[in-house]
Amino acid sequence: MNKNRLGRSGIIVSDICMGTMTFGNQADEKTAFRIMDMAFDAGIDFYDTAEMYPVPPDIKYVGLTEDIVGRWMKTKPRDSLIIASKVAGPGHGWITPPLRGGNASNKWPNASSMSAPWNPQNASRLSQRKRTCRW
Numbered sequence: 001m002n003k004n005r006l007g008r009s010g011i012i013v014s015d016i017c018m019g020t021m022t023f024g025n026q027a028d029e030k031t032a033f034r035i036m037d038m039a040f041d042a043g044i045d046f047y048d049t050a051e052m053y054p055v056p057p058d059i060k061y062v063g064l065t066e067d068i069v070g071r072w073m074k075t076k077p078r079d080s081l082i083i084a085s086k087v088a089g090p091g092h093g094w095i096t097p098p099l100r101g102g103n104a105s106n107k108w109p110n111a112s113s114m115s116a117p118w119n120p121q122n123a124s125r126l127s128q129r130k131r132t133c134r135w
């Protein structure tokens with residue numbers, strides 16, 4: 001597998017980034033592990049996830065992909081993986097993220113483009129789960 005520098009950073013990643021947006025809904029955990037194992041064995045070290053996955057967005061599934069990827073990561077040497085994740089921003093009418101009451105969050109210091117303050121009363125089950133997750 002060829003490797004490339006990720007943007008202007010010093011991070012070197014595989015040419016292919018393995019997308020995980022269906023893990024937890026369309027692909028169960030066993031299937032997801034098999035897919036990620038095959039990708040890893042083929043030399044892929046770059047995996048993409050997001051707090052809003054799996055798709056299509058649904059509050060009953062939100063966060064399952066990150067949980068599955070996190071459990072799978074325990075089976076691999078941590079320094080052999082590059083994980084890209086994303087924080088859901090405002091949907092701008094296209095979609096209402098099933099997180100934080102559909103709003104973006106200002107709880108992250110670099111999220112200056114996000115408009116709505118984080119409200120703990122609107123925290124999703126993902127936020128509650130992350131407090132106890134032991135990746």
